[in-house]
Amino acid sequence: MRQLLALTIALVLWEAAGRAGWLNPLYAPAPSRIGFALIDLFIQGNIWPHVEATFGAALGGLVLGIAVGVALGAAAALVPFIAELLEPVMMMLNAVPRVVLAPLCVIWFGIGLGSKVALAFVLVAVLVFFTVYTGIKQVDRRLVERVRTLGGGRWTVLREVYLPFVTAWIMGNLKVAVGFAFTGAVVGEFVGASRGLGYLLSFAQSTYNAALMLALVFLIMAFVLAIFGAAGRLEKRLLRWR
Template structure:
């Protein structure tokens, strides 16, 4: 039976073997470097991005758009979700709109936001915002609807009003659901930022990806994809630690 303590080592060895085979196939000429550059060429492209310092303005642009859309989407999604869950009229008005937005691939709104808001950071924040807000809305809406009814009845029986229910029952439930979906929300935020930059921008990782595609620079594309992956995984780790710390009471 495999020892779970060494799962990370087995994964690292498997990754190393894949990279070694990939590098060997590239050096042997079995792979076309125009489409599948070897890992060493991808690494050189990644090092070059940091060596000349040109990556930092693009990282700043993507982070600003993603985190701005994430923060705004969480706030608006929570407020609308709570209002819809507690007020039937609001639910009647909002739920169909959110269902439509949830049904369509929201990244196709990127060109529309560019037309409305221009190629600056505002259109990228808007796309990240809409992706996150819809997710958080349904997370909060479902979370409050699924609160244990017996717990609500006990609070009411003990004399608790609407404010007590919100403070002691609904808000803890909302916090658990939102933090439980924080990783997904982070992924959506960076997706929105990068897609918006890919469509139209002057800075950002998505803009660099578009540039690499237009110049058929596959090594740069792989390097940027790897960089985005590493950045998002680091934020996932931070979000997971935050989730565990804040939900200890749960």
């Protein structure tokens, strides 16, 4: 309730400052202008193909990144030789600001869906790799030995010990992964695309339409927060065993 009240006060003060002429509308348009720009996007109906493109790229990169990150992270944590091969590569990828890979993805995969999925995939895969790798490494070895002492084989250990711990670590970082996926999709569209929310942001920037830019930023925030809420509910359901 207090957060909603603080947000309302901030918007009222922002609107009052805009109407009083204290803010340059070219750089900081009033909330009412941003709201009208957002409403126009939906009234015209042109927003939906762009939303579909961004969601498709983000979710595609998210799913592929989680799948590959889990597989590589688990393999590196369980097989020392694979860890020696993968860990330096992942550390180098993690050290590089991965959004700078956007131009390369556009060159390699074109301005279509592929380059956006690829960039979102890289961002998510590196995060999930280290999440799974660290999660398995921190499993209590005494628990593993107890399961083996009771007659549990390799698959039993994986299913009853490693899988619950890895699931907990992945769900704990799922919101970050979702944010990375949308970052990759939007940045890729901003660099080069024919549609998508990032493409609309680039168009708004080129036309100095600050109201449209802020409307798109708030729209992306709303979508991501909605997914965060769904991820939170999924996390509670899957981690009831805790």
